[in-house]
Amino acid sequence: MTTPTSQQQLYRFLxxxxxxAQACTACARACAVRASLVDPGGTxxxxxxxxxxxxxxxxxxxxxxxxxxxNHQDEERIRVRLEWCxxxxxxxxxxxxxxxxxxxxxxxxxxxxAACEEFIAILD
Numbered sequence: 001m002t003t004p005t006s007q008q009q010l011y012r013f014l015x016x017x018x019x020x021a022q023a024c025t026a027c028a029r030a031c032a033v034r035a036s037l038v039d040p041g042g043t044x045x046x047x048x049x050x051x052x053x054x055x056x057x058x059x060x061x062x063x064x065x066x067x068x069x070x071n072h073q074d075e076e077r078i079r080v081r082l083e084w085c086x087x088x089x090x091x092x093x094x095x096x097x098x099x100x101x102x103x104x105x106x107x108x109x110x111x112x113x114a115a116c117e118e119f120i121a122i123l124d
Contacts, residue, residue: 016119020082021067023108023115027089028060030108037101049095053105056092059085060112079123086116 035053063085066078093109096102 012122016115016122017067020112020115020119021064023112024060024064024067024085027105027108027112028057028064030105031057031060031092034096034102034105049099049102052092052095056088056109059088063116075123079120082116082120082123086113086120089113089116 031053035050035057063081066081089109089112093106093113096106096109099106
């Protein structure tokens with residue numbers, strides 16, 4: 001039998017998992033759009049930003065897929081994935097900082113990193 005406290009914890013876990021997955025999806029989309037706008041034959045710093053955006057989109061997609069997997073409940077694996085996603089999103093957000101027209105992608109990356117951090121906090 002499930003106690004009310006454990007039911008509340010389960011609901012919070014699922015809500016945070018869903019919020020984090022949504023933030024990852026938004027970040028992946030923003031990074032994919034931003035990567036397509038950066039000239040791939042451009043200067044090295046811009047090419048680095050493009051590569052970071054592509055990597056961030058892939059990490060966020062993979063994190064979202066893992067969080068969407070109903071059978072995946074291994075908290076340690078979730079924590080490691082969230083830490084990875086959070087760090088990549090922050091690195092990408094920092095790279096977008098000051099880039100012309102990158103405000104949306106930067107905000108999405110920071111929101112995703114915050115969602116990952118909040119979710120990690122409930123796992124502790």
